[in-house]
Amino acid sequence: MVRLLGPQDRLLTTIERQFPEVSVLVRGNLITLEGDREQVRAAGVLIGELLALVRGGVDELAPSDVTTSARMLARAEGSPADVLSQAILTSRGRSIRPKTLGQKAYVDAIDDHTIVFGIGPAGTGKTYLAMAKAVQALQRKEVDRIILTRPAVEAGERLGFLPGTLTDKIDPYLRPLYDALNEMMDPEVVPKLLAAGTVEVAPLAYMRGRTLNNAFVVLDEAQNTTPEQMKMFLTRLGFGTRMVVTGDITQVDLPNAASGLRLVTRILDHVEDIHFANLTSEDVVRHSLVGKIVDAYTEHDQRQQARQYEREHGNPDGDSRAERRGRAPQDRSAPTTGPKPKRGGRWGSA
Numbered sequence: 001m002v003r004l005l006g007p008q009d010r011l012l013t014t015i016e017r018q019f020p021e022v023s024v025l026v027r028g029n030l031i032t033l034e035g036d037r038e039q040v041r042a043a044g045v046l047i048g049e050l051l052a053l054v055r056g057g058v059d060e061l062a063p064s065d066v067t068t069s070a071r072m073l074a075r076a077e078g079s080p081a082d083v084l085s086q087a088i089l090t091s092r093g094r095s096i097r098p099k100t101l102g103q104k105a106y107v108d109a110i111d112d113h114t115i116v117f118g119i120g121p122a123g124t125g126k127t128y129l130a131m132a133k134a135v136q137a138l139q140r141k142e143v144d145r146i147i148l149t150r151p152a153v154e155a156g157e158r159l160g161f162l163p164g165t166l167t168d169k170i171d172p173y174l175r176p177l178y179d180a181l182n183e184m185m186d187p188e189v190v191p192k193l194l195a196a197g198t199v200e201v202a203p204l205a206y207m208r209g210r211t212l213n214n215a216f217v218v219l220d221e222a223q224n225t226t227p228e229q230m231k232m233f234l235t236r237l238g239f240g241t242r243m244v245v246t247g248d249i250t251q252v253d254l255p256n257a258a259s260g261l262r263l264v265t266r267i268l269d270h271v272e273d274i275h276f277a278n279l280t281s282e283d284v285v286r287h288s289l290v291g292k293i294v295d296a297y298t299e300h301d302q303r304q305q306a307r308q309y310e311r312e313h314g315n316p317d318g319d320s321r322a323e324r325r326g327r328a329p330q331d332r333s334a335p336t337t338g339p340k341p342k343r344g345g346r347w348g349s350a
Helices: 007-018 037-055 063-074 101-112 126-139 166-184 190-196 227-234 260-267 288-313
Strands: 022-027 030-035 089-091 094-096 115-119 145-150 199-203 215-219 242-247 274-278
Touching (some): 007 063, 030 037, 037 063, 089 166, 094 126, 101 115, 101 126, 126 166, 145 166, 190 199, 227 242, 227 260
Parallel strands (some): 115 274, 145 199, 145 215, 215 242
Antiparallel strands (some): 089 094
16 A cells, blocks of 8 residues: 555545545555546546556556556556556666656667667656666677767867866766666676676767677767768668667757757658657656646747748738737828828828
8 A cells, every 4th residue: 555655645645636526535455535426437447557557566656657647548548557567677676667658659669670769858768768778688688788879069068178088078978878877787787897898888979980780779869969970870780789869859959950860850750660759748757847847848949930930931821910919900001192201201292
């Protein structure tokens, strides 16, 4: 019951938010639902699915598991217990698994395709799940090595202004990849794998001229690659290699915003054995505010794009701004007959 309801009944509170017309009473191991008949039925199905997740070995349920499960059941998208119980890795007693339907589709695509593009906003687990699949493939001996790479570009920063050697300058950009590695593998093993070349973490520029065979390659922050860099990276593909490219096309830090990730979605969209997995704010597994922030920025960007299109091409519906405001447009054309204004602004005879 503690695992089902969470510490301080945190998950119980989340369930009550999902069904505001249902009163949930817990006494010992007995849960009683009272209220609107339809909502009571839906809440009962949800609790049954959460219980199946707990019995299936999910170590710790989170509020996001409750909201995702409720959404899946409301949309008839399958059983959350079947979709969300698949563990990719188990590290230090903690399982790494997809937590949304979009994440599950993304993980399945990595199993079924040679190259997968994971595109979505921050917090959707694009890189984390890709790295978990890479570690899983290495442990199963499906690949000989893991290569993690990302472009050394960030918003408003230039490498030359950072102190230290070239390695010192680049390391901060690769630090998120090291952190994820240490979470998924024994921290004492990671340095040995890095020293042996079994795991390689390197900036994208170091990929030029190489052919990557029998490897699992993850390119992170791909929205900051130029079209030329993206082409260079994808053509490194060798035999027995799988590639996962992750990025958020709404957060391009390149000076001219010419993102290779944005371009490749149009060029390779219909190529066989290449899959584009598009994650959305519904797949965000960080704080609940992150999803709301993503949606707010998306709406703002759409309004900006609509205004820019109107400035460049005019209103596509053919209505003037005055007509959209609900009043008739003024006729600003000069009269064909009658008095005409002189230069001084006074009216005289024609």
